[in-house]
Amino acid sequence: MELTLDGSTVRGGRQARERFYDSRGYGRVVDGDLALAPVEAAHILYRGDIEAIRDADSGDRLDFRDLLSSDLVSEIDVLVYKDLRDRGFYLSPTDEAGVDFLVYPRGNGPWDDTVAYRVRAIGERTDVPARSLGEVVLAVVDEESAITYLDTERPDIGGSTRVDPPRDVPGDLLEDRVLVWDPPTALYERGFYGQPLGEDGAPLQLSLLEAAFLAGRGVLTIDERTLLERGREVEGDRFDRRLAVYRALRDRNVVPKTGYKFGADFRTYADVEHVDELGHSELLVRVLPADHAFSPRDLALDVRLAHGVRKRMVFALVGDDIEWLSVTRLTP
Amino acid sequence: MELTLDGSTVRGGRQARERFYDSRGYGRVVDGDLALAPVEAAHILYRGDIEAIRDADSGDRLDFRDLLSSDLVSEIDVLVYKDLRDRGFYLSPTDEAGVDFLVYPRGNGPWDDTVAYRVRAIGERTDVPARSLGEVVLAVVDEESAITYLDTERPDIGGSTRVDPPRDVPGDLLEDRVLVWDPPTALYERGFYGQPLGEDGAPLQLSLLEAAFLAGRGVLTIDERTLLERGREVEGDRFDRRLAVYRALRDRNVVPKTGYKFGADFRTYADVEHVDELGHSELLVRVLPADHAFSPRDLALDVRLAHGVRKRMVFALVGDDIEWLSVTRLTP
Incomplete structure (x- = not known):
């Protein structure tokens, strides 16, 4: 059985399709044959299921090391793909904007329609525009190749403090x-x-x-x-942004108090009836301009701290409106 | 008994000295009489021990509210002074550079020679030059007037990993x-x-x-x-700074590994014999240029996180040499 590199697609015949797509969720089917993205082929090579693929142009044989050193595939994608496979998921590369992989629920694969996570794979030095987050899981590969997953959502914020x-x-x-x-x-x-x-x-x-x-x-x-x-x-300007968020929270019947001790702008209480019966504050809120780009390291710090004090980390992105973005650690 | 504002000193006679200095550690003695800093007078007024002081210039009587609204005393100093008094300490304002108050061990006072803490009182919006830290306790008053104490030291860093x-x-x-x-x-x-x-x-x-x-x-x-x-x-430049600190740690027989998950540059292991018997990492290290000025909020975030994961927060200040600065939470 031979896999052939054709441009930026790795192709195999019917037998390869049965072996890799049908039974192990790699690639997609084109006219009954197998088509793999380079990251999928890299994983097959890494596992040793195939020793090398043939480059249709040059006739060279490429092993895992050759493919990884080439421009066809990024090491970040390879590391995240492998990690999710190791965790028991099937996943497919995708062209969806801002998403690298569609990850299927355990037990499902590319032949099913359900998606458990939309994952974007990035290195820890890649800045992430806040606006691009909200329906994607960030898989951040740190400089020592460990991977952290951060789930991003657009939550509704509200309370009952009148x-x-x-x-x-x-x-x-x-x-x-x-x-x-x-x-x-x-x-x-x-x-x-x-x-x-x-x-x-x-x-x-x-x-x-x-x-x-x-x-x-x-x-x-x-x-x-x-x-x-x-x-x-x-x-400076920060005061106006913070005041806008303060107002928005009070308008939603949520009490913002300073988040200084947590390095945030606010901690919030959704349901205050009397200060003598205060519950635990639920959110940590950091106020940012809407065009902010996160350094993954700063994001890791905020999310880790919030988790440690049993609060949810929420970013208030202030532009013409206020958008709410929550980020939490995820173990897929 | 009358206290009189004379320039920026509040003065009282022998009886005031007995009442406030001898028995309660306020002020200092000048020619047998009492001399108070405005912050001390403010505390006496706040407690209601004296209703008002007399301004020698104008003849006006100033109560706590008047004094607090004047330029004679900063609200930050008043809040920190009160908090330390509430915690059972006697303390004195000082002219020492970078220090606002000398705090005596509980049971001691200005008539003794021992000092428990040298305290600098700042608001949460005041940036703090990293170089000015190391033998001082920061008392940070947040925007809602709560106070956090941060102890700063210049630690020796070393390990046994060869x-x-x-x-x-x-x-x-x-x-x-x-x-x-x-x-x-x-x-x-x-x-x-x-x-x-x-x-x-x-x-x-x-x-x-x-x-x-x-x-x-x-x-x-x-x-x-x-x-x-x-x-x-x-x-960018950050790479060189981080490499200098990496080298310095290895030279001290300490293993630096990435601190990404903690939002820091490194976590460190002092005594590695074999990776199968790794202990808990002891320090979180953040690398900064030597002329860095901390925002108290960022400092609070780092110190809080390190505390939560039972590590010590150390800043590596990189100039011609590397200086080590540790910051920990303190409950006086």
Whole structure:
């Protein structure tokens, strides 16, 4: 049985089709014969099922090492293909935009219609545009050839925290926060706005974000514009992006609190009734401009940390609208 | 009893000295009388021990709110001072460069000579030059006024992993790694270089860093310069910095492996005898240029993650030499 390299396709006859496609899910069928992508042929060579393939142009015989050193196949694709095969999956290369492999559920193969994962294979040094994520699993090959899978989704964000704080509350703008000396109790206790300085609940310290939001809603008497200017002084454009996300979360009845201790912009509480009965915060939110490109290493750091503190990592991509992107570790 | 604001010092008489310095560790003694920094006076006012102080210039009476809104004291300093007092410490403002407060061991005070912590108080938006760290505790006040303490040290880094791999081993340079098709077993098993692709240990995949290091030592036959060029192509200057740190760690008999999964440059193993008996990796190392300034948020992320995986976070600051800086969470 011979496999022949024809341009960038590796071809085999009926017998090869039976052996590799029918019983082991490699390649696709063209006129009853077998057609393989180079990455599939590389795996067959790696396993030693075939010693070498014949290059139709030059007549040379290519083994695994030759194929891997050629431009026909990327080492990243070969490593991810092998890893998924080792995990018991059949998978096929695809032309779908932003996707390298369609991975079938265990027990299924290219002759079935169901897809378990759409996988994009990348090296750890390849930046990933945030906008290209949401319905794809990233398989990141690190510099030492270990592979991490990251599932990306576009989640709905929502909660049940409704609070209607009183209006026209005065406060003092300090350098980087606002102090409310005589705070209405609903502000902190029901809305989870701010942080009391003393044990008696006063004064209440509001962050610039909380203060700008509350001033915009008429709750604080401090001029909203003054707060926006101060915020931009200390944070630049980032302040506006964070405020947009803060507003969007409050509009969805979710309470954002600072995520500083987790290196994020916010941690969030979906269902606050009273601060004395706070549950575990569910999400870590990082605010990014919509055209952001992730370094896989930064992504790994965020996702790992969120996982370690039993929260879900969500990115808020701020452009004309806000898009939500969640990224979680996956073990296929 | 009256306290008087005189320039930027708050002064009291002998009775005030007895009450505040002798029995409660506020301020210092000048000619038998009491001298307080504004942050100390602010704490006394906050506690209500004194209602207001008198401004010697204007004759005005200033309460806690007035003092906090003035330029005499930063809210950051007030919050950190209060927090450390609440934790049972006496502390004094200091002129020492890069330090805001000397914190005495519990039970000691300004009349003693021992110092438990040198504390620098900063807001979460203040960048911190890496070079300024090493013998100071950072007290970071986040935007919602919670405080995190980070202890910084200059650790010695060393281990006991000694391996003398054979020379002149050939390999293939692929896009982003090197494959050694017939690897000497000591390379992986004793030196923990690379990652085998197959279960029989071959081929051995080396990262560009490992390959460049080994080529420089004559272990690989691939030209060192070719590897350096490839590394710079994919990582720029960062590759040279990382290689310098890789070399420094190997020279100290410590094994660096990729820290990708932890969002770091390296995780390290101090004492490798055989890869089958690997212990837990001890350090996470992030490589930075020596003139780097940390955003406290990034620092919080790194330190939190390292803590969560029971490793110590170490920064390698690369200038003419390599300086090591460790940062850990502290609960004073």
